[in-house]
Amino acid sequence: FSLGQRAASSRRELSIAAALFAASLVVAVFTRGRLSLLDEASGWALFVGAPVIIGNALARRASLAARLDSVTRQLQAENEASAARAAAEERLRIARELHDIVAHRVSVMVIQTAAARRVAGNDPDHARESLGLVEQGGREALIEMRRVIGVLRRDGGATGASGGHPSLSELDGLVAGDR
DSSP states (O other): OHHHHHHTTOHHHHHHHHHHHHHHHHHHHHTOOSSOHHHHHHHHIIIIIHHHHHHHHHHHHHHHHHHHHHHHHHHHHHHHHHHHHHHHHHHHHHHHHHHHHHHHHHHHHHHHHHHHHHHTTTOHHHHHHHHHHHHHHHHHHHHHHHHHHHHHHHTTOOOTTBTTBOOGGGHHHHHHHHO
């Protein structure tokens, strides 16, 4: 049985097992007593050949299972890496979208504020209208930012210890950022 197990990984071991089996058959033929040659050969095959074959089959099966386990772990690692890459690409796409939204709205707000400041003395109605557009643009930018950030939070992309909302442990960083 042990020889059969070892033979699964080595042709040399398999050759030794075959040679031992053949030698045992030759010995059986020349030393047979009352049993017929067929009885003697079948006994040797049962007690020598079968354990070798069973040991070899079990060792090959264990080797196959180990290879399959290794391939499974490798595929899982590749799948996780692929999912992480896809998530990073999606976060980057969302960040670009958010940047585009905010940059456009803020640009419009800056232009409208500059226009309101220039015409405030001469045309207060036009200045109020421009400031209303600034307010509307700011609100729309906030709505879009909240929408995109809400999607990120639902997808697990939130930051902070409490799911996107800062905690007391982050207070110093928040105060420093506001300064």
